[in-house]
Amino acid sequence: MPASNRDRHLNVGFEAYRPVRPLADKVRGENLLWHSLLHAGQLDAWDDPLHAIQRRLGVDRSIWGVFVDLQTSELAWELRLLNDQPGAPLGVLDPLRAALRPWLELAPGLDALGPYAVLGLRFDPSTMATGRIEAIELHEREPGSPTTSVYRVTSTTRELVSSELLREPKRHINEVLPAIKTSEFVNFTAQPRLLGRVMIPELFACRRLHVAKRPTCDSLCFSGVNVEQLAFTYKRFDYPAPMLEFLTANQAALEHLLFDVAIEYREVEGRVTYPKTGYYGSF
Amino acid sequence: MSDDLLVTIDSEAPLPGRPRADGRPAAVELSRFAAFAQHHAQAPTHARVIFCGDGPALEQHGFEFVMAAQAGGFTRIRLDTSARRLTEAAQVRAVVMAGVNEFSVGLHGDTPALHDALTGRAGDFADVTTCLSRLAKHDVRVLVDVVVTTTNLEALPRIVALAIAEGAQRIALWSYLADRDSPEARALIVSLEALIPAVKRAIAQCRAAGVQVVVRHVPACLLAEMSDALDNGSADAFEGIRPGRPLPRFNCLHEAKCGHAEACLGLHHAYVNTHGWELERLQPSPRTQPWRERDRSVELGAGANATPRGHAAWLELLGEHASLVAGVSLTRTEARYPMQMPDQTRFVLVLTARDDDARTFTQSRSFNLAYTDVEGPAAELAIAEFVGPVLATIAANDDGALSLNPR
Known part of the structure; x- marks a missing residue:
């Protein structure tokens, strides 16, 4: 799928960026999404639903993420959609439900939502067989605030699953570091060296940093890294070989893009472990 | 723009700051350099040319490169090659007569066992000491590069003393940079806690002996009153051709808040992966100028003349x-x-x-x-x-x- 002059380039926070190389001979980043689905044997199941979302909401209006469970190497995916209908009772959930209706029920029974900025949904290889996605994630942020709260919502439950601070890693280092070091999952005071295992030096040179606190781990998202840094991520976290081969084969054609690499981490017996890592692009 | 121009004759020599040759194939064509040198004679841009090589190309064309450099108006002509090529008196005399007036030699131990283990070549220490003694007989400038690792840290005062005794006129102390981020490489990286006091003592040792000393790839803030010894500059590479692996990347969490940011590289990524970001150890100085994001992979020359020209x-x-x-x-x-x-x-x-x-x-x-x-x-x-x-x-x-x- 070639890149074109009509492409819009978004980071995971839905901020537009200028491509960092001319578009000649380049391809769209969503090729990585389709290849990840192909690798996991999920392309047939998700090709039509995802294209239905693209048709309904528009091209380059949504964010996709692919995640690798580092224990099992199994893949999982996330979609994020900007709520561009804040006046509607359910916001972007309505058109999203309509787009997915032939294949999936989305948050069945959920009929009222407060204001939110972004709607997220997650799926894995088992999702399509169930015919439904019970929960959605609502990203809520105060206007002008650098923090976002993410709630997982079903028709009967609403739980806080992530609190995130979004800052520039270098310019706002005095805010970023305390946020990272205030952790229930890593004792940075006892082992200052561990900061280098989460603030990964090869990814530190990014445009935005999302510092997230979750119920079972902490997370960082290095937003605005280039394809070279993405390839580093693949190697650093031993992504499945076919995925690395695909990225390597297409690396030059993806150089115009910036990606958002996310790592989940916690300390186990004095070492930082990474339950899940992944990255985002727009489609 | 540097005063130095690096010309890669071949990629087989150990580079300054790297104990072992681990280069990718790279070479400058003699004809292209000769043509450049002709032009350079009319409009000089660099004072020094540094020839780097240790393979067949150096053997075949080394003297021709040097002659071209002489005709090109370079006042300093340096050769970076293996010491083993400069152990015979006649060899050294011929090279000096051809016009080479600076030599850089890597010395990483004060004993054969220590040095040879780091270079990976048996007999290298003997060649280095022989080379240095040959060079001492000529009116040339001898530069000694010492890469500081965990294995030779304790011996650093003796290595420096040996280099001084062998006639070094400038000693460069390099913090070890791993070409590859492997467990073996990480094991050689000295923590700043141990490195800085040792480097400061070595600086004082050199200065007491009247020998010029430079320090490479160490955070500026930790050198304090000795930060004038820091030199992170690098030579311009002729036609962009540079042997060795891509230059390592650096970063510092204090960059946006530190007055040294424009002159200091920060910490090598492999260092961070080994010893962490050293937040508590680094001593950023307050900035007086607004900070602007820049590419941290770019090397800057501390204290160098940055005045635009031309x-x-x-x-x-x-x-x-x-x-x-x-x-x-x-x-x-x-x-x-x-x-x-x-x-x-x-x-x-x-x-x-x-x-x-x-x-x-x-x-x-x-x-x-x-x-x-x-x-x-x-x-x-x-x-x-x-x-x-x-x-x-x-x-x-x-x-x-x-x-x-x-x-």
């Missing part, structure tokens, strides 16, 4: 398109030309030293060419069409006379 030549590079730019802003690593399109879209055309490993729009003989900081309505294709003829003109006009500090 602006006219940089504008002439654009030929007829020079009228399109608002001017040129020069640093040691970049030439930046602000441009504006008819639809008011503005961007900056950026030239950096040619680097075949770097991602870029296009290349000329000496530069990577790209544009950045786009503001305005124009789409990418329109910008590319607008800037294309300018880049083509630069490529046509770039005869190698201008250069920038590489990464």
